[in-house]
Amino acid sequence: MISRLNYSVIYPALRLIDAQQPEGIMQKSLDKNSQMECPRHGDQRPAFICRHLQHGEELGFHQPDAPPMADWPFQNAWCDKCDRVLMQEGEWNERSEGFADIIAICEGCFEEVKQRNIKKL
Numbered sequence: 001m002i003s004r005l006n007y008s009v010i011y012p013a014l015r016l017i018d019a020q021q022p023e024g025i026m027q028k029s030l031d032k033n034s035q036m037e038c039p040r041h042g043d044q045r046p047a048f049i050c051r052h053l054q055h056g057e058e059l060g061f062h063q064p065d066a067p068p069m070a071d072w073p074f075q076n077a078w079c080d081k082c083d084r085v086l087m088q089e090g091e092w093n094e095r096s097e098g099f100a101d102i103i104a105i106c107e108g109c110f111e112e113v114k115q116r117n118i119k120k121l
């Protein structure tokens with residue numbers, strides 16, 4: 001099983017978000033104490049999801065097997081389709097990461113996205 005997202009790939013994606021929103025959510029580079037300001041949840045730690053999950057419903061919700069590390073305490077998740085690409089590729093690489101198109105959201109939003117995308121039996 002793939003344990004976690006390749007963070008070295010996430011970094012450029014984050015800078016991309018930065019570039020699109022100059023006065024937006026990530027002004028400085030990410031470290032373990034980083035927070036972002038959510039219009040609904042206030043100052044929160046960022047979390048990372050694939051773009052499909054953002055507005056999706058019951059798309060499946062995959063998280064790393066290992067818990068977040070102390071020096072990188074961020075949550076991340078991806079949907080069924082991303083998981084299929086990930087399994088084909090065997091790792092987070094340009095293709096799987098490109099398909100996931102990872103975005104940063106706050107941990108409060110992450111919980112909501114999780115509840116919405118977990119498949120109901």
Ligand SMILES: [Zn+2]
Pocket residue numbers: 050051052053078079080081082083099100
């Ligand atoms: Zn996805």
Ligand SMILES: [Zn+2]
Pocket residue numbers: 038039040041042044105106107108109110
């Ligand atoms: Zn939020």
